[in-house]
Amino acid sequence: MAKGITSRSENYSQWYNDIVGKAGLAEHSAVRGCMVIKPYGYAIWEKIQRQLDDMFKATGHQNAYFPLFIPKSFFSKEANHVEGFAKECAIVTHYRLKNDPNGKGVVVDEDAKLEEELIVRPTSETIIWNTYRNWIQSYRDLPLLINQWANVVRWEMRTRLFLRTAEFLWQEGHTAHATKEEALEETHKMINVYSDFAQEWMGIPVLIGTKSEGERFAGALETYCIEALMQDGKALQAGTSHFLGQNFAKAFDVKFQTKEGKLDHVWATSWGVSTRLMGALVMAHSDDKGLVLPPKLAPTQVVFVPIYKNEEEFEAVSEKINQLKSQLDSKGVSTHFDNRDTVKPGFKFAEYELKGYPIRIAMGPKDLEKGTVEIARRDTLTKEFIPQEKVSDYVPTLLDEIQSNLFNKAIKFREQNTTSVDTYDEFKSVLNEKGGFVLAHWDGTAETENKIKEETKATIRLIPLSNEDGSGKCIYTGNPSAQRVVFARAY
RNA sequence: CGGGGUGUGGCGCAGUUGGUAGCGCACUUGCAUGGGGUGCAAGGGGUCGGAUGUUCGAGUCAUCUCACCCCGACCA
Numbered sequence: 363m364a365k366g367i368t369s370r371s372e373n374y375s376q377w378y379n380d381i382v383g384k385a386g387l388a389e390h391s392a393v394r395g396c397m398v399i400k401p402y403g404y405a406i407w408e409k410i411q412r413q414l415d416d417m418f419k420a421t422g423h424q425n426a427y428f429p430l431f432i433p434k435s436f437f438s439k440e441a442n443h444v445e446g447f448a449k450e451c452a453i454v455t456h457y458r459l460k461n462d463p464n465g466k467g468v469v470v471d472e473d474a475k476l477e478e479e480l481i482v483r484p485t486s487e488t489i490i491w492n493t494y495r496n497w498i499q500s501y502r503d504l505p506l507l508i509n510q511w512a513n514v515v516r517w518e519m520r521t522r523l524f525l526r527t528a529e530f531l532w533q534e535g536h537t538a539h540a541t542k543e544e545a546l547e548e549t550h551k552m553i554n555v556y557s558d559f560a561q562e563w564m565g566i567p568v569l570i571g572t573k574s575e576g577e578r579f580a581g582a583l584e585t586y587c588i589e590a591l592m593q594d595g596k597a598l599q600a601g602t603s604h605f606l607g608q609n610f611a612k613a614f615d616v617k618f619q620t621k622e623g624k625l626d627h628v629w630a631t632s633w634g635v636s637t638r639l640m641g642a643l644v645m646a647h648s649d650d651k652g653l654v655l656p657p658k659l660a661p662t663q664v665v666f667v668p669i670y671k672n673e674e675e676f677e678a679v680s681e682k683i684n685q686l687k688s689q690l691d692s693k694g695v696s697t698h699f700d701n702r703d704t705v706k707p708g709f710k711f712a713e714y715e716l717k718g719y720p721i722r723i724a725m726g727p728k729d730l731e732k733g734t735v736e737i738a739r740r741d742t743l744t745k746e747f748i749p750q751e752k753v754s755d756y757v758p759t760l761l762d763e764i765q766s767n768l769f770n771k772a773i774k775f776r777e778q779n780t781t782s783v784d785t786y787d788e789f790k791s792v793l794n795e796k797g798g799f800v801l802a803h804w805d806g807t808a809e810t811e812n813k814i815k816e817e818t819k820a821t822i823r824l825i826p827l828s829n830e831d832g833s834g835k836c837i838y839t840g841n842p843s844a845q846r847v848v849f850a851r852a853y
Numbered sequence: 854c855g856g857g858g859u860g861u862g863g864c865g866c867a868g869u870u871g872g873u874a875g876c877g878c879a880c881u882u883g884c885a886u887g888g889g890g891u892g893c894a895a896g897g898g899g900u901c902g903g904a905u906g907u908u909c910g911a912g913u914c915a916u917c918u919c920a921c922c923c924c925g926a927c928c929a
Contacts, residue, residue, distance in 0.1 A: 366890085394921085449927065485929095519854095519927055526928065599929065636929050669888050708889035715889095726888055736888075853929095 367716070369650050374594040375522075381644055382523045385653040385717045388640075395521040395528030402717065403640065405661035407531070410639055411511065413563055413658075414533065417555050423507045423535060428489050430513075431480035436488040440613040443487065446580020450517045452482040452528075482515040487581065487606075487632060490536045491614040498538060498628060500619050505548070506538040506628075524641035525598070525853050532636035538611070538628040540618065545629035549605040552633040553586040556601035564639065565656040565768035566590045566646045567776055568600060569799070569848060571824030576808050579632075583607040589823045589848065591776045592645040595797025597823045597850035600642050603633035641853075647741075647768050653718030654740055656768050657761040664690060664757060665719045666699045667710045669726030676703075679725050682750065686723070686735070689754035695761065715740060720764050721757060741767050782846065786837045789849070793820055799850050803843035805836035814838055820849045 367380035382388055387403030390396075399407065415425070431454060437444050458474030483489065490508075498506060515529045535552060539545040553570055560568045568588035578585045582604035590600045611617070611627035618628055647654040657663050666683045670676040680701065687697050698719075700710055707724065714722050724736040734747045737756070741764045748756055779798030783789045792800050804810060804822065815821050829845040836843045 390921095514929090516928070520923095520925095530929075532929075602929075634929075638929050667888095671887060706887055706889085706891060708887085708891080710890090711888095712890045724888070728888070 367650065367652060370593065370648075377648075377650070378641075378645060379523065381648050381653050381716075387644070387653075388523050390523070393528075395518060397521075397523055397527040397529070399531075399637070402661070406643070406655070406659055407637060407640060409659045409661065410563075411533075414555075414559060414635070415509075415511075417559060418509050418533075418535065421507075421551060421555060423509045423537075425511065426508050427510055427512065428486050428493065430483055432483050432486070432489045434479045434481055436492055437481055439488065440581050440609060442609075443581035443613075447484045447516075451484055452515045452517055454480040454482065483512075484514055484516045485632075485634075486510060486512070486514075486534055487536065487610055488614070491610040491616060491630070494536075494538055494628075495614050495616045498616055498618050501540050501621055504538055504540045504618060504628065505544060507535075507548075508537065509533055509535040522641075522853075524637055524644070526638075530637050532634050534632060534634040537631045538616065539630070540620070540626075540628065542607070542629050545607075545631050546605055548631045549584070549586055549603045549633070552631070553588065553601070553603040556603065556633070556635060557588050560588055560590065560600055560639075560642075561769065563656065563658045564643055564646070565658075565765060565772060566600070566642060567769065567773045569824060569826065571826045571848065573602075573824060574808070574811055574822045574847075576811055577822060579604045581606060581609055582632075583609070587824055589799075589850075590642055590646065591772075591779060591799060591850070592642070592853070593648075593775070594645075595779055595851075597799065597848075597852040598638070598642050598645070599823070599852065600639060601633070601635040604631060606630035606632060646772055648718070651712075651743070652716035654768070655718035655720060657720045657765045660696070660718065660720050662696050662698045662719055663761055664695055664697045664721045664723060665710075665714050666697065667707055667714075667722060667724045668699075668701060669707050669724055671727070675727050676701075678730055679727070682730065683723075683725055686750065686753050690757055693754060693758055695757055711738075715743075720761060723753070723757075739764060741771075782831075783837065784834070789820075789837050790818055793818055793849075793851065797851065799823070799848050801846040802837045802849055803834040803845075804847045805839050805841035805843055807839075810836060810838045814849070818851075820851050823848045823850050823852060 367384055368376040370377040385402065386400050388397050388399045391398045455476055456470050456474050457476060458471040459468040460471040462469045494506065497503065511533045513529055513531050518526050518528055521527050537548050539548060557568050557570050560566045568590050570586065570588055573585040573587055579602060584605040586603045587599055588601045590598050592598055608627040608629060610630050616628050617625050620626055644653060666687060668676060668679045668683060670679050683699055687699055690697050711722065718740060720740050722738040729735055733750050735750055735753060736745055737748050738745045779796065780801065781792045781796065781798060782801040783792055789800060789802055811822055825847045831846060833842065833844050835841065
């Protein structure tokens with residue numbers, strides 16, 4: 363285990379990389395732009411997956427799985443969609459290798475060229491809608507509410523662990539509805555599921571809103587998103603839910619017969635979150651000692667560290683720890699007793715802080731005498747002595763408190779880093795000196811949005827759903843604006 | 854694809870005017886230690902990214918090549 367991590371204030375990117383690497387979450391693989399998710403990182407992802415999956419099931423969705431490969435011709439059917447993804451696709455052109463006739467190793471067998479190239483999915487709308495055509499005949503087949511857990515590939519130029527990798531894990535929901543209203547309702551429902559998950563489970567406050575036309579998903583009529591603020595003042599899009607209208611139904615000719623016997627195209631939505639959530643989790647809560655995990659997503663919530671000088675002391679401490687451990691286990695708390703004799707307690711303390719275990723309980727000979735344990739919280743880094751008989755009642759309460767403390771801290775941070783501005787000069791100076799979310803009036807044109815982006819690197823993260831402080835004038839052009847929108851520099 | 858940089862044990866690095874490879878961490882073994890990353894001692898591990906050239910001799914010089922990283926364009 364490496365010693366120390368780069369300070370957050372000194373070099374934010376390095377700090378992030380250090381935590382991801384040294385806490386054992388993930389590392390770069392031998393393949394360019396791809397990532398190996400290590401067991402500890404994957405354990406956290408599994409917690410995320412499980413909870414989201416429960417929430418999807420509770421809202422009536424079912425899981426299914428569609429192919430990794432998409433025939434190239436499918437892609438060209440929805441014009442905006444192709445345009446959005448064409449520049450970052452991996453393409454399969456051949457299906458066989460052969461021994462290199464001139465030397466060592468193998469080469470592509472040019473005789474094995476595919477008649478039609480296959481695209482490695484960057485997202486699955488096209489293959490799924492091509493399939494839905496056969497699944498949907500009647501209004502009785504609707505709504506069709508399906509989710510897929512999968513990997514997708516987007517050939518990104520520059521990558522960062524979890525935040526942007528050439529291949530990533532995600533879930534993508536694809537639903538079909540009989541009416542526009544129902545599809546819109548589904549779009550709203552799912553962005554709210556994401557928002558609830560982010561706030562209640564990840565402890566990350568998010569803003570909900572719609573994307574401007576320029577930031578909208580390729581092929582969607584409306585994109586809803588949740589945006590979180592990271593500790594360096596940059597925004598991170600944490601999830602999206604798209605209202606696709608009838609675009610894909612028309613492109614793939616998916617029609618159904620209504621009650622009245624008429625033929626109509628179905629209305630569609632799609633929504634997704636990815637392993638990017640892992641990046642958000644790291645950046646939202648962690649500190650200079652390492653990862654900080656919200657208790658609800660920590661693979662292990664409580665770790666016991668024994669302190670002893672000899673075999674007898676170890677036996678005595680172990681016995682007591684095992685009692686406390688089973689009390690907590692029976693209350694549904696996930697625990698670990700680190701009885702390794704190969705490293706010292708101080709090493710373990712540092713290691714569990716680095717890995718973000720929410721609660722650490724140390725027990726040694728002094729505690730045996732006094733009937734206490736030492737309980738250390740990861741979020742505040744504070745320690746206190748608690749009588750042993752109170753541990754099983756206290757720990758679950760403390761876990762809840764840590765969970766809400768992380769959320770409250772993040773809310774407070776966001777409040778402090780959200781600024782309302784009325785002039786372009788003010789806008790630029792806030793971006794440069796403070797960062798964070800900047801609320802400003804915008805005239806609603808893509809042209810203005812692009813100019814601001816070119817000049818400041820800030821983009822419109824979202825257009826809030828509720829218009830809180832009315833109309834005004836665009837900070838860039840002075841033209842009328844109906845409401846303030848949220849600008850930020852983003853990941 | 855443009856601009857810059859780096860390739861030396863698992864990781865991080867040093868290596869002078871060319872002289873036959875070293876340090877820290879990690880690893881192995883032993884003893885002590887144990888309430889915040891433990892100390893001492895002894896060990897194992899490298900065809901110096903690759904190819905060609907110059908030279909008595911190349912980690913070091915030259916040419917070519919490959920890979921990766923950083924800054925842009927692209928993006929969940």
